[in-house]
Amino acid sequence: MTAAAANAKSRAARAKKIRQFITPEGVDLELKIAGSGLRFGALLIDLMLIAFALFLFSLAMLWVGFAAQSDVTVVVWMLGAFVLRTFWFVGFELGSRAATPGKRIMGIRVVARDGGRLTADAVVARNLIRELELFLPLMMLGVGASDDMVSGWTMAAGILWSLTLSLFLLFNRDRMRMGDLIAGTWVVMAQRVKLDADIATGTAGEAMLFSESELAVYGIFELQELERVLRGNDPRAMREVADAIRAKIGRAIAEEDDVFLLSYYRQLKARLERKLLFGKRREDKYASD
Amino acid sequence: MTPPAAPASAFDAPSFSTSRFRAEREADWIAFDLLLTKLEKKGAAALTSAELLQLPLLYRATLSSLSIARATSLDKALLDHLEALSIRGYFLIYGVRESRWNRLRRFILYDWPAAIRSVWKETVIISLIILLGALTSYSLVSSNPEWYFNFVDEEMSGGRDPRATAEYLQSTLGHGKAVAGESESGLHIFATYLFTHNSRVSILSFALGFAFGVPTMMLEYYQGIGLGAMIAVFAGKGLGYDFGGWLFIHGTTELFAAALSGAAGLRIGTAVVFPGARRRLQAASEAGRTAGKVMVGVIIMLFAAGLLEGFGRQLITDTPLRYAIGSLMLLFWLGYYYIPRREDAA
Numbered sequence: 317m318t319a320a321a322a323n324a325k326s327r328a329a330r331a332k333k334i335r336q337f338i339t340p341e342g343v344d345l346e347l348k349i350a351g352s353g354l355r356f357g358a359l360l361i362d363l364m365l366i367a368f369a370l371f372l373f374s375l376a377m378l379w380v381g382f383a384a385q386s387d388v389t390v391v392v393w394m395l396g397a398f399v400l401r402t403f404w405f406v407g408f409e410l411g412s413r414a415a416t417p418g419k420r421i422m423g424i425r426v427v428a429r430d431g432g433r434l435t436a437d438a439v440v441a442r443n444l445i446r447e448l449e450l451f452l453p454l455m456m457l458g459v460g461a462s463d464d465m466v467s468g469w470t471m472a473a474g475i476l477w478s479l480t481l482s483l484f485l486l487f488n489r490d491r492m493r494m495g496d497l498i499a500g501t502w503v504v505m506a507q508r509v510k511l512d513a514d515i516a517t518g519t520a521g522e523a524m525l526f527s528e529s530e531l532a533v534y535g536i537f538e539l540q541e542l543e544r545v546l547r548g549n550d551p552r553a554m555r556e557v558a559d560a561i562r563a564k565i566g567r568a569i570a571e572e573d574d575v576f577l578l579s580y581y582r583q584l585k586a587r588l589e590r591k592l593l594f595g596k597r598r599e600d601k602y603a604s605d
Numbered sequence: 606m607t608p609p610a611a612p613a614s615a616f617d618a619p620s621f622s623t624s625r626f627r628a629e630r631e632a633d634w635i636a637f638d639l640l641l642t643k644l645e646k647k648g649a650a651a652l653t654s655a656e657l658l659q660l661p662l663l664y665r666a667t668l669s670s671l672s673i674a675r676a677t678s679l680d681k682a683l684l685d686h687l688e689a690l691s692i693r694g695y696f697l698i699y700g701v702r703e704s705r706w707n708r709l710r711r712f713i714l715y716d717w718p719a720a721i722r723s724v725w726k727e728t729v730i731i732s733l734i735i736l737l738g739a740l741t742s743y744s745l746v747s748s749n750p751e752w753y754f755n756f757v758d759e760e761m762s763g764g765r766d767p768r769a770t771a772e773y774l775q776s777t778l779g780h781g782k783a784v785a786g787e788s789e790s791g792l793h794i795f796a797t798y799l800f801t802h803n804s805r806v807s808i809l810s811f812a813l814g815f816a817f818g819v820p821t822m823m824l825e826y827y828q829g830i831g832l833g834a835m836i837a838v839f840a841g842k843g844l845g846y847d848f849g850g851w852l853f854i855h856g857t858t859e860l861f862a863a864a865l866s867g868a869a870g871l872r873i874g875t876a877v878v879f880p881g882a883r884r885r886l887q888a889a890s891e892a893g894r895t896a897g898k899v900m901v902g903v904i905i906m907l908f909a910a911g912l913l914e915g916f917g918r919q920l921i922t923d924t925p926l927r928y929a930i931g932s933l934m935l936l937f938w939l940g941y942y943y944i945p946r947r948e949d950a951a
Contacts, residue, residue, distance in 0.1 A: 339699075343668045345692050391797045398801040402808070402904075412645050412697060425696070429890070433699055436708060437716075438890075441897030447805075448812035498815060498873055499897065500890025506696075509689040511634065512682040514624055540681040547682065585679055589623065592677050 323537075323602060332489070335502075337431060348505040349491050350424040355503060361418030366404055370397060405443040410436055415506070423507035429500050438499040445495035452478040515546055515578070524579045530565040531580075531587045537600035539588060542581050546574075623678045630670050634690060637663035641693055664694045712898070714946075720898035721942045727868035727875070731825050735864060738829020739836065746837035756834040771842040796915025803859065804907050807866035811900050814870020815889070817878050821870035828863055850924035853931030854917055859910035861938055866903045869896035906938070 337347040373396050381389035408416040414434050415425040426442070428434045453475060485493045490502060534542075545557050551573070558573040561580060588598065598604075640660055643651055652660070671687040678684065721728075745752040750767035757766070806824070813820035839848035876892030877885065913934070921927055 339668065339691075339695050341665065341668050343672055343691070345695060346688065347692065387794060390794050394794070394797045394801055398804065402804070412648070414696065427696060434696075435894065436712070437720075437894040437897035437901070439897075440901055441893040444808050444897070444900055445812045445815070447808045494815060497886065498889055498893030500887075500893065506692060507689055508693070509682075509685045511631075511686040514627055514680065514683070536679055539679055543681050586622070588679055589677060592679070 323600060335490070335504075339431075347427070347502070350422075350503045350505055352485055352491055354422045354424055355485070355491070358416065358418035358422040358424060361421055362404065362416045365417055366400060370400060373397070373400070402444075402447075405446065406439055409434075409439045409443065413506075414439075419503075423505060424503050425506035426501050426503055429496075429502050434501065438501055442493070442495035442499035442501050445493070445498055449482045449484075449494055453482055512547060515543070515581070524571060524576065526565070526580060526583050528587075530567075531584050533564055533601060534584055535598040535600040535603055536588060539581070539584055542577065542584070546577055546581055623674075623680045623683065626673065626678065627680075627683060630666070633663055633666045634670065634687070637667050637694060638690060641690075641697055644697055660698065664698055667691055667694060712901070716898055717902045718942045718946075720895050721865060721902060723895055724865070724868040724872050724899055725943075727871040728864055731822070731864045731867035731871060734822055734825050734867070735829035735832070735860065738826040739833030740829075742830040742833035743837045743840075746834045747841060750838075750841070753834050753838060756830050767838050767841065769838075771844060774839055774842055774844055775847065796911055799914060800907055800911030803863070803910070804904055807863060807903050807907060808900070810863075811866045811870040811873075811896060811903075814867075814873040814896070815877055816874065818871040818874025821867050821874065825863065825867040832860075847924050850927035850931075851918065854921065854927040854934075855910045855913035855931070857931045857935035858906055858913060858938065861935070862903045862906035862910060865899055865906070869899040869903070872896050872899075909934075 333349045333351075334346050335349060337345045339345060374393065377389045377393040377396070381387070405416055408419075409426050413420060413425060414427065419425060426434060426439070428438060480487075481494055485491045485496075490496075492502065496502060542557065545553050554573045554577055558576050559569075561577070562569060591598065636659070640652070640656055640663060643656075644660075649657070667687065668691055671684075671691050674680075674684055674687055742752070742756050746756070746767070753767050806828075810821045810824045813824065836845070836848065836852075839845055873889065873892045873896050876888040880888035883891070913930070917930060918927070921930065
């Protein structure tokens, strides 16, 4: 496989996670499906928070119970635990961010698949199904551990069956849980991205000049990788990239890496953007100019 | 292209520059970001009318910036920021159209009963299944009491089994002094336990629905089995009438809720198996939303049943009165759900 084909392939794989999502104004928001790792992380965080809240709540109830000498607190505790467990997800996802604290930390949120608004019934449906996905495998394990009535094979089949329910999201392109499927929802990336300073402005841009042919070797993909490295500001990464570019365009090492890279970035960007205005989009270095 | 000029001049005068584009519009993005943050934290009520008027303008300005930037700019940080900002703006602006209070009002007045009405076929089927379960175990236990122990858990029955005397059974119904007095302190705990337990079973029977509805039906059948076995024990000792009252006061609400949760599950199951003209995924999600509404109703009903069970049944020991309350509750639910109202026409 040629390098170009490999590159195109990896790009396509990344692009697969992007779904068209056109607003009524006709702009495609290009939502990105949240990965399973992020979702698992969000779930873990939520479960830990629930456990922690339950712990605090239990302490408070114990304290009140001893103080008041009454067992009404037991009732309050049971109801509180029930509400916490059942409505933690529903309550948070009904909010304006449509995300539990775990999801917020992971930078993901729930949206309706059809582009409409996320309705309360959808949120309820997707989270009541969660009950099944989370607890059925655990229940199966519990039953298997405590009972000798069922044979090992039946047990294994049961666990396998319930695991396919829980891991359903791994088996479809859109990373939908059973609950998402039933409720017609998606979980997508919703990170807040702070607007970084524009690195293309400033005075250092003309420190050194590159010729047209020196700029003509790279495309948009490389430009944005270069931007990432510049923003990362890690001396070792900058040294590597600077050396790679120098080797490619045949320049001797004569100046500081950051000055070199910044100048190159600015002039490459100006060149590519000028071309964009003429309708010429060059995706990467393998594309023809 | 122009003839090869000196690179310096080409760099000095780009016909379009991200920096200029950004300088012209950045103020709008920052203002929009601030408004969104305020909206997220405090809700629409916190915005002044001037800010509310500005919101759609800034939203559109941001979307148009995004379109332009995608076509002309290669600054990844800028693109990412605009994308994230637009996504946030879209979901806030198109997401919140109603206050929570209005949502609640509409849910209670229209959406909840409408959802329950729309699953009436499934409700009938599940009710029949529960009834069938009850009849099965009733006939088995009344012909041979030994069957009872196959149906009802030793712990759950708490001594209410065929070996018990009529007096003991009578006392568990809340008429006798001794048992009622001794267990009074623990009763509200027991009622709460039953509420949370029943809610869990209902949620499970809903959630199992998408496996083509089969596990749901089994679960509901099993619920009927337990019920029938109990009835057989009490009826066998001539306590059928009293037991009926004991069961009726909360049972009409609780069993109705159980049937509805099964119906919600079955709705999803049938939508997956028989999507009709719609796509299977779409059918499932439509059914899921209806079922979601039904389930919110079910949990509210179970809460009502829990209250009736914990307090009503302990305070009211008169069997005819128990029947009356149970029937009233049933009539209330039936009327609330099935009497058509104007919004239906829409």
